[in-house]
Amino acid sequence: MKSSQSYFKDCDFSSIKNSLVILDIDGTIVPHNGTEVLPDELNQINFLKENNNRIVIVSNNVDQRRNESIAQALDVECIETGYRKPDVRAIGKLVAQYSSQSLFVIGDKMLTDGLFAKKLGGVFWGVENLRSKEDSLGVRIFYFIDRMSQKIFY
Numbered sequence: 001m002k003s004s005q006s007y008f009k010d011c012d013f014s015s016i017k018n019s020l021v022i023l024d025i026d027g028t029i030v031p032h033n034g035t036e037v038l039p040d041e042l043n044q045i046n047f048l049k050e051n052n053n054r055i056v057i058v059s060n061n062v063d064q065r066r067n068e069s070i071a072q073a074l075d076v077e078c079i080e081t082g083y084r085k086p087d088v089r090a091i092g093k094l095v096a097q098y099s100s101q102s103l104f105v106i107g108d109k110m111l112t113d114g115l116f117a118k119k120l121g122g123v124f125w126g127v128e129n130l131r132s133k134e135d136s137l138g139v140r141i142f143y144f145i146d147r148m149s150q151k152i153f154y
C-alpha cells in the first residue's frame with residue numbers, strides 16, 4: 001500500500017500500466033454521494049487510460065443509478081453485482097485474467113478497498129479521502145474508524 005495518502009488528483013500513477021484498475025467512487029473521485037467528477041480527477045482517469053489500463057468501477061454505494069452515470073461520464077466500466085467490497089464476488093470473474101502485479105485497487109478505505117485488494121491478491125493504492133461539508137455524521141464516523149484501522153494494520 002502507498003502510505004503517502006495523497007488525494008487521488010495528486011497521485012503519481014505513472015507506475016500503473018497495462019493493468020486492471022478497480023476504482024472506488026465515494027471519497028476517492030468525488031465526496032460521499034457526489035455526482036460530478038471535477039476536471040482534476042477526470043485528468044487522472046484519462047492518464048490511467050492512456051497507460052493502457054482497464055478501469056472498472058466497483059462502488060459500495062447503493063445508488064446504482066449514480067454509479068452508472070459516473071461510469072458513463074468517465075467512459076469506464078462499472079460492475080454491479082449486489083455484493084459489496086471487500087467480498088471478492090463484487091468483481092466477479094474478471095480478476096482471473098490478471099496477475100497480482102497488474103491488479104490495482106484505488107480507494108480511500110482500508111476496511112473496504114484495502115481488504116478487497118488483499119483478498120484479490122492485488123495492490124491497494126490508498127488515497128486521502130475526499131470530503132465535503134455535507135458529509136453526514138455516519139460518514140465522518142466511518143472515516144474515523146477507517147483511519148484507526150489503518151494504524152492497526154500498518
Ligand SMILES: [Mg+2]
Binds near residue numbers: 107
Ligand atoms: Mg470510498
